[in-house]
Amino acid sequence: MKALMSTKVGGPDSLEMLEVDNPVAGEGQVVIDVKACAINYPDVLIIQDLYQFKPPRPFAPGSEVSGVIAEVGKGVTGLKVGDRVASATGHGGLVEKVAADYNSVFKIPDSVSFEDASALLMTYGTSIHALVDRGHIKEGDTLLVLGASGGVGIAAVELGKAFGARVVAAVSSEEKAEFAKAAGADETVVYGRAPFDKDESKALAAQFKAAVGPDGADIIYDAVGGDYSEPAVRSIAWEGRFLVVGFPAGIAKLPLNLTLLKSCDVCGVFLGAYAARDPAGNRSHVNRLFKLWGQGMIKPRVSEVFDFADAGKAIQKMADRGAMGKLVVKVAD
Structure with a gap:
């Protein structure tokens, strides 16, 4: 073959x-x-x-x-x-x-x-595991998705809406912003290309804060990493959940004082290890995905x-x- x-x-x-x-x-x-x-x-x-x-x-x-x-x-x-x-x-x-x-x-x-x-399986499987098991998503949450036009990102946008969250999609171009809106995103943030200096990082944090609102993002789904992660954490809500999904922009280095100030959780998301350790839980998630697909809530x-x-x-x-x-x-x- x-x-x-x-x-x-x-x-x-x-x-x-x-x-x-x-x-x-x-x-x-x-x-x-x-x-x-x-x-x-x-x-x-x-x-x-x-x-x-x-x-x-x-x-x-x-x-x-x-x-x-x-x-x-x-x-x-x-x-x-x-x-x-x-x-x-x-x-x-x-x-x-x-x-x-x-x-x-x-x-x-x-x-x-x-x-x-x-x-x-990979993208929606990653995102349902991230949002449900690691992010404990609930109706009314504000969800900020970094890299929202990519495979796992757009899955997180769709699932976030299916689970009743307000979704803010962060992307790198207006074309990608329109793509995320078509998938159901309530609002978008278009960011520049890293690396960022200190002022640029602060400006991006301000963009995120303005988009998620004064209470902050209950869940941040970070499928980008690099210089984008710290500005996102600065927009997180009290006791929010920061989900570490991927690093196409590089592995981020977070100032841990931010986690103390926001009393937030930093949660790793590794679908392969989860599915191997809990195949029954993973199969339950996949069955739920097929049901959501059949209902027209994801595709x-x-x-x-x-x-x-x-x-x-x-x-x-x-x-x-x-x-x-x-x-x-x-x-x-």
Whole structure:
């Protein structure tokens, strides 16, 4: 089978399309004929050895796929050959066939396209875990989302509205602001490109404070990091929750006195570790996501579909922070 492989540390141009052996379903696994693979920011990091998990090479990036079950291993229940499914693979998704643990595999409705289905588990899974388990979101909360036009960000916007929050979307351009508004954002903040000097940081904090209102943001969803995090924390509410989701702008360094002054929580969000430690909780979240999707309250926003041969271009666009919504690679018809 064909597989887009990382054989050495590097960027998307270092990936190679290779012929590799077909996987076999081990105990508790299924083999999926991959139809689509969504691209996420960890795909940018993992091929550079910058992600928290470093698989042995050669490996394929790609952390969420959709397709059709081709083989079922021993001990698997509730799934059969021919089922249309989506799976969070962690890595290894940019291949024609992938073996996946059945706990990470979910049936998808016939009405859902493979491209849309591939774009649900990582972004919406991250955001529902972040908002519900870590942010304890409730109706009436004010939610500030940094990086609100990206995959996890736009999912947080939609879920925030579904859960009854007032959502402020922070983005880097007017085009992205319109995209976030179309997803339901109540208000937007357009910020400049870091690095920021002291005055620029204070000015951004003032923008955030004006947008979230005098009581501050009950939840801050930070999918950006870098110089954007401290100004956001300065706009947090008393006993607010600051959710650490990602670092495309770099790992932030927060003055901890701010957490004391606001009596706020800084909460890490790591979907992969959560799903491994609590698969039942993760499955409950995914079931809730499908229900919300069926009710029209959320829908993966796939902005561009790439051919399998151009998967590296999709990862490069993600690295350049040029993506709005989800980028998806079509692996097979």
